[in-house]
Amino acid sequence: MAGGTTTIIAFAPQQKSEDTLLDTLSATHAEANKQCYSDYSFQLLVSNPSFKALDKFKILREHGISSLKIYMTYAALQLQDDQILDVLLGARRQRITTMIHAENGQYLFLTKRDLDRPGFEGAKCVCSPPPREGKQDHEGVWEGLKDKNAVNGKKTVLSNEFPVGHFKCSPNGCPGVETRLALALSAERLSLQKFVEVTSANAAKLYELYPRKGALIPGESDADLVIWYPPGVLGELQLMNEMLHHNVDCTQYEGMKAGQWPRYTMLRGEVVWDRDGGGLVGIKGYGQFLRRDASSLAGSPSKQDWDITGQ
Known part of the structure; x- marks a missing residue:
């Protein structure tokens, strides 16, 4: 919202x-x-x-x-x-x-150095995910293979060596639902049509929500709207985690400047966010479950089942 x-x-x-x-x-x-x-x-x-x-x-x-x-x-x-x-x-x-x-776990023999082999020898090792740093990674994989009950990762964030935790044990993932639209629009790199396409319409089509979502078609769409400020009116807004509404104690965009932010957000014709008039004004529970059908994007041209027999 x-x-x-x-x-x-x-x-x-x-x-x-x-x-x-x-x-x-x-x-x-x-x-x-x-x-x-x-x-x-x-x-x-x-x-x-x-x-x-x-x-x-x-x-x-x-x-x-x-x-x-x-x-x-x-x-x-x-x-x-x-x-x-x-x-x-x-x-x-x-x-x-x-x-x-699509990322299988670590390699047992290849390392990042194998990518530096001369000529085509290095190209042979180009793959995803890429080979990691060194032998210490191999040892971790081997130990994991030997002992399936080994406890690693987030459960061992604190230790005598790292009393305040270690970078590799940080929970992965970057919060960005609330900041994505404002930052993308503020960058002024996309036309408004392309902005709507990549942030809304394409996703709605992929997940069979179009034209109910991702469009403004009378009689078919839900009247979901975002009203922005006129250019230059908002000035430069400095992003701080304390201004956001997610249940996360940080944002990777801390300190970045945004020239736009939603002034109003409307869901099914109702104003649910009014930045200058109370912020979140929507009612908890107003959100509805959306039943979805198959994706409306082009899929396989064949309607037949896959033949996996190799015949």
Whole structure:
């Protein structure tokens, strides 16, 4: 609201111990019901693609869920190659959009130095994710392979050597929902048409919310609007974490200058953010769950199932 965002598609993570996705969906609905200022939908994170879970993809579509996400890394979410194929095949049959965090874990032998080999020898090692710094990374991988119960990462932030924590143990991810529109518009690098396209319309099409969201079409759209200040009126606004509304104790944009900020945000025709008249004026619970169909962006031209037999 405060940053001009009227719709959020939030992750709904399945636990490894769960063999269904419907319980995950129900639990996430319960958390969101009557608690949201903005409109919302869910994207299921599949961590255990059991037969029971895969069998419920059709029911997910009936419940208005048309996108999933899977991971190739992180112990709590990582899928093996055969599981990834199972998800992709099942999702294709139900026209579910699948996002993939495509990063397998560390290498056992290659290091960053291998990229510096002369000639084409170095090019042979160009891959994603890239080889890491050195042998110490290899040792960590080997130790992890030997002991699956080893505790690493965020659970060991504090130690005698690093009593206030260590950089590598910092929680990953950058907050930016509230700041993204203002900073992008302030940069003055995009036409207004392109700005709307890349921040709103394209996402609405990808997740089958268009033209209800991402457009202003009479009789079809939700009348979600962001009203900005006339150029130069706001001056230079210095970003500080204390002015933001997220549940995070920092912003990576601290101290940056923005020449724009949403003056009004409207959700389904109602003013929910009034920067000069009270800030957040929307009512908690006004946000609605949005049922979604298949993506309206072009997909595979073939309607046939994949042939994975190799025939």
